């Protein structure tokens with residue numbers, strides 16, 4: 120499964136979800152999702168010819184800038200290499216990869232990968248659906264040679280919008296190992312002290328309401 124990320128000529132980015140037939144004339148319509156906070160709407164449709172077409176000045180209306188897809192077995196060593204520098208704990212890369220065979224978070228999650236416009240894998244993350252409306256993120260990591268280019272921010276946002284489209288008003292959880300401001304820009308908030316069990320990793324969640332008991336449960340044994 121894969122979803123292409125586009126940059127609109129005015130600068131905003133979108134995730135292409137698929138193509139639908141117009142109910143009146145069966146014409147193909149691209150269904151796509153904002154990767155920014157648009158108060159008017161998050162999911163949009165546009166005739167496929169227009170989506171893929173050119174502006175009057177010859178520029179593309181939407182330019183593909185990358186692709187989000189599920190990680191397959193053949194990608195796993197590449198993906199594990201992205202966070203190795205931060206999480207190796209003195210192990211060799213082979214030892215680090217082997218330890219994943221018994222890592223509960225690794226085994227229970229669904230991994231997503233971002234490829235850049237050239238098709239190169241640049242960032243990955245693990246998504247754990249704890250319950251229908253509670254989704255946890257883990258192991259967000261970018262290829263060390265590709266950091267600082269916005270890849271992890273783009274992947275996190277694309278995965279959030281994909282899951283909001285699929286599941287509605289879900290709540291996202293994570294433990295941040297970078298300054299919380301990195302995730303606050305995606306709507307995450309630092310949780311109160313009673314949820315901070317794994318400091319210095321900071322527990323965060325989307326939404327302003329206090330977590331319910333059910334929502335907070337996964338935070339107790341996150342790792």
Ligand SMILES: CC(C)(COP(=O)(O)OP(=O)(O)OC[C@H]1O[C@@H](n2cnc3c(N)ncnc32)[C@H](O)[C@@H]1OP(=O)(O)O)[C@@H](O)C(=O)NCCC(=O)NCCS
Pocket residue numbers: 201202205242258259260261262265266267268269270271272273294295296297298301
């Ligand atoms: C943390 C990590 C995923 C960031 O990936 P990245 O692709 O370089 O991040 P981005 O380029 O998308 O950065 C998005 C923003 O976060 C900021 N940011 C990223 N990492 C940061 C850090 N360690 N400290 C402070 N700010 C950071 C960037 O400056 C950027 O802000 P800007 O848009 O204002 O410039 C990457 O450094 C990494 O893989 N580290 C090792 C694994 C790890 O620690 N993962 C974190 C798990 S919570």
